[in-house]
Amino acid sequence: MYCRVRTFAIKGSTVTELGVEITISSRGIPRVEVTGVKGGECTKSIKKIRTAFNNSGLQFPNKKININILPAGLISDLTDIEFPASMGILFAHYGVAPGTSDLFYGSLNSGGFLVPATKTIFLDDVWASGRMGRLFISDGSLYFNENINGLKVYKLCSLSQAADFFVNGEVVSPAASQTLAYNYAWARSGAGDCFCGVLGNTQTKRALTISISGHHNILMLGPSGTGKSLLAEKSAAMFPDGTQKDAVEIIKAGILCGMPTENIVTTPFRRPHISVKEGDLIGSPRMPGEATLAHKGILFLDEMHLFPSKVLNSLKTVIDRKKVEFNCEGAPVSYPADFLLIGAANNCMCGLLGAEDRQCKCNGKDLNTYHTRMNPSFLERFDILTHVSGSPVEAVHSGGECSHKCHTAEQIKKAVSIQRSRLVPLGISYNSGIPHESINRICNLSKDGSSLLEMAVSKYGLSTRAVHRILTVSRTISDLEDTPEISAAHLAEAVQYRVKNDKP
Amino acid sequence: MNNAVFTHQVGFPKCAGSVKGLPKELHIRGILPENLDKLGIGIVGSRRISPYGIRVLRELFYFLKDTGLAVISGFTVGTDSYAHEFALSAGCTTVAVMPCGCDIIHPSSNKELYKRILGGGGAVVSEFEDGFMPQKWTYPKRNRIIAALSKVVLVVEASSKSGSMITADFAKKYGRKLFSVPGDIYTERSSGTNKLLSGGAEVYLSPTRILDEMGVTSTQKASGSVRDSGSTAGETDLLYILKEKGMNFNELGIKTGISTGRLNEILMKMLLKNLIFEKNGVYYVL
Numbered sequence: 001m002y003c004r005v006r007t008f009a010i011k012g013s014t015v016t017e018l019g020v021e022i023t024i025s026s027r028g029i030p031r032v033e034v035t036g037v038k039g040g041e042c043t044k045s046i047k048k049i050r051t052a053f054n055n056s057g058l059q060f061p062n063k064k065i066n067i068n069i070l071p072a073g074l075i076s077d078l079t080d081i082e083f084p085a086s087m088g089i090l091f092a093h094y095g096v097a098p099g100t101s102d103l104f105y106g107s108l109n110s111g112g113f114l115v116p117a118t119k120t121i122f123l124d125d126v127w128a129s130g131r132m133g134r135l136f137i138s139d140g141s142l143y144f145n146e147n148i149n150g151l152k153v154y155k156l157c158s159l160s161q162a163a164d165f166f167v168n169g170e171v172v173s174p175a176a177s178q179t180l181a182y183n184y185a186w187a188r189s190g191a192g193d194c195f196c197g198v199l200g201n202t203q204t205k206r207a208l209t210i211s212i213s214g215h216h217n218i219l220m221l222g223p224s225g226t227g228k229s230l231l232a233e234k235s236a237a238m239f240p241d242g243t244q245k246d247a248v249e250i251i252k253a254g255i256l257c258g259m260p261t262e263n264i265v266t267t268p269f270r271r272p273h274i275s276v277k278e279g280d281l282i283g284s285p286r287m288p289g290e291a292t293l294a295h296k297g298i299l300f301l302d303e304m305h306l307f308p309s310k311v312l313n314s315l316k317t318v319i320d321r322k323k324v325e326f327n328c329e330g331a332p333v334s335y336p337a338d339f340l341l342i343g344a345a346n347n348c349m350c351g352l353l354g355a356e357d358r359q360c361k362c363n364g365k366d367l368n369t370y371h372t373r374m375n376p377s378f379l380e381r382f383d384i385l386t387h388v389s390g391s392p393v394e395a396v397h398s399g400g401e402c403s404h405k406c407h408t409a410e411q412i413k414k415a416v417s418i419q420r421s422r423l424v425p426l427g428i429s430y431n432s433g434i435p436h437e438s439i440n441r442i443c444n445l446s447k448d449g450s451s452l453l454e455m456a457v458s459k460y461g462l463s464t465r466a467v468h469r470i471l472t473v474s475r476t477i478s479d480l481e482d483t484p485e486i487s488a489a490h491l492a493e494a495v496q497y498r499v500k501n502d503k504p
Numbered sequence: 505m506n507n508a509v510f511t512h513q514v515g516f517p518k519c520a521g522s523v524k525g526l527p528k529e530l531h532i533r534g535i536l537p538e539n540l541d542k543l544g545i546g547i548v549g550s551r552r553i554s555p556y557g558i559r560v561l562r563e564l565f566y567f568l569k570d571t572g573l574a575v576i577s578g579f580t581v582g583t584d585s586y587a588h589e590f591a592l593s594a595g596c597t598t599v600a601v602m603p604c605g606c607d608i609i610h611p612s613s614n615k616e617l618y619k620r621i622l623g624g625g626g627a628v629v630s631e632f633e634d635g636f637m638p639q640k641w642t643y644p645k646r647n648r649i650i651a652a653l654s655k656v657v658l659v660v661e662a663s664s665k666s667g668s669m670i671t672a673d674f675a676k677k678y679g680r681k682l683f684s685v686p687g688d689i690y691t692e693r694s695s696g697t698n699k700l701l702s703g704g705a706e707v708y709l710s711p712t713r714i715l716d717e718m719g720v721t722s723t724q725k726a727s728g729s730v731r732d733s734g735s736t737a738g739e740t741d742l743l744y745i746l747k748e749k750g751m752n753f754n755e756l757g758i759k760t761g762i763s764t765g766r767l768n769e770i771l772m773k774m775l776l777k778n779l780i781f782e783k784n785g786v787y788y789v790l
Contacts, residue, residue, distance in 0.1 A: 387785020
């Protein structure tokens with residue numbers, strides 16, 4: 001008796017269709033053998049399937065069973081396809097044939113129940129092409145069917161329910177259509193949050209507002225204890241609401257990293273420790289890292305000057321390409337990593353340079369080390385540099401309470417919507433991504449503005465890249481004020497935020 | 505380009521030749537300006553220069569612009585590097601005296617400066633053979649050459665036990681005019697300069713005395729007028745505040761009450777006009 005069941009192999013976010021071939025022969029010693037699996041650690045899954053059959057009141061055929069996976073060598077164990085494999089055994093044993101476009105996915109527990117799967121979320125790409133069929137998955141599995149047109153999803157709870165459906169002809173209706181199967185909303189934990197809770201530092205707060213609005217990577221420099229980390233944490237709460245698509249991408253990135261779904265938050269805020277390994281930050285071919293966890297959110301590098309240069313260097317291409325790319329066993333693997341980078345560092349190795357009341361104790365060697373760590377090519381990835389200072393005078397003056405007059409959150413929201421409406425034809429959503437060819441069209445300078453830019457270019461010897469950065473930042477500043485033209489004032493502010501690489 | 509010059513040869517710096525105890529040969533890269541005994545001004549100071557020290561140097565070099573003087577310093581980080589940098593941007597020739605062979609760029613972070621000194625018609629000088637690595641004992645030797653080559657020596661900032669003090673001692677010994685910049689009596693990096701003042705060095709209060717001593721007159725206008733000319737109302741206020749003490753953006757915002765955006769604009773324009781400069785987020789008057 002032979003039966004073929006269709007299923008999937010989901011590796012990272014790549015979905016490949018698999019065939020499970022079951023052959024039950026009455027001749028030979030009763031046993032189960034598995035072929036087409038790399039490595040071949042399948043005994044546990046088979047034991048589980050056998051127990052699941054028994055606990056579901058089904059009879060596990062006491063014959064020689066061959067399970068063959070096609071194409072061979074794509075998977076290394078049966079864990080994720082225990083349900084399709086047992087369905088194959090069921091079909092072959094009872095002599096029932098599944099529909100030609102029926103698909104099964106999921107694993108079992110030994111009680112015969114289906115285990116809710118999270119990886120099913122990646123199946124929507126397969127169905128976006130408009131294929132028709134029936135998909136059988138566990139009740140409670142994640143899926144979005146906004147793209148799925150011809151697909152009927154059946155949510156089953158147990159093996160016996162599946163047997164009733166296929167063998168005994170019991171009626172199970174397909175799951176109701178839902179945009180988000182996972183109860184997910186852009187919930188705001190600190191609704192109406194703003195930077196006002198942090199004392200002083202008006203310029204840094206302003207710079208962060210610009211950075212969040214236009215997705216400009218920002219570097220905060222200043223002595224310790226001036227509120228850099230606090231401001232970065234607040235930024236996550238200030239993040240503008242994303243689109244539905246962003247929400248799906250955030251969940252997908254979280255699941256890729258093996259995060260429990262209840263821990264996935266609306267605006268990811270990742271703060272890797274300075275001891276982080278290259279493979280944990282960037283990820284490895286088998287496991288994505290912090291960069292992917294921060295997808296559509298914030299990656300905050302606190303004490304950036306203490307990160308090993310090697311780690312920072314490997315982050316460079318990730319920042320540029322907005323994804324992590326590997327080559328794993330001949331196949332390209334890519335993980336999303338589109339994040340806002342917030343860096344915080346001291347001005348020198350001892351962290352006291354620039355402090356009001358204390359003297360920096362660094363010697364020439366320390367300063368050199370600092371300079372190597374903050375290497376120019378990494379600093380080039382930042383659009384905005386701001387100096388954070390903490391002076392007691394200021395703290396008294398500015399107070400810590402928000403007077404409810406600050407409209408920072410609304411301002412950001414507005415600037416984001418202006419950018420989206422302008423940049424949608426280019427396929428980007430933030431000013432930081434404006435390509436070189438359209439910079440002049442989008443960033444139209446006023447007359448004063450262009451003369452100011454010329455002066456700045458000749459005074460500071462700005463490179464083309466630096467000018468590009470300044471223009472995109474000034475575009476965001478004028479979007480925050482909702483003015484179509486970039487004025488001299490906007491440009492002047494953007495030039496102030498340019499990344500300098502002076503010696504300390 | 506590297507050539508050794510011996511005491512008896514033409515081209516050996518005049519003042520250096522007249523001082524006992526100096527090396528018999530000097531290795532020179534680039535062109536060593538003639539008449540260093542008339543034009544040489546040695547500038548030394550701490551490796552850790554403070555904004556105060558930078559301000560002193562900036563003001564001095566503002567007036568030294570196009571005077572044709574030659575600035576001699578020690579090429580290390582801090583005051584020496586600033587002196588060379590400012591000299592180059594003020595159009596002065598500058599001479600770097602190395603504690604090692606002329607071909608060794610020490611510290612290596614000053615690679616660019618090294619090229620610019622030679623490109624700007626200046627020279628790199630050392631008493632050591634090419635390939636000689638810097639040692640602890642070569643620094644005082646280097647210092648005595650700085651003193652010997654200069655007509656006037658200015659100590660900007662120095663702690664009481666620093667290389668700058670050794671240079672100052674040599675300057676006195678060789679009969680060079682010594683200027684010292686007074687500083688805070690509680691600050692370590694001013695302790696040396698203040699000590700020099702009590703020991704008979706001339707107090708540096710403005711560039712005027714140095715200019716007199718060197719026998720040159722500056723083409724630049726005096727400080728008061730240059731700062732007030734062409735600055736708008738907001739700028740004048742800021743200049744007035746910054747004149748006394750360098751301040752960061754937030755302090756300025758509170759003192760003046762100007763909004764963040766506007767203050768950014770004013771400061772940027774002042775930076776472009778060269779009225780102020782910014783370091784680590786703190787704005788200073790030039």
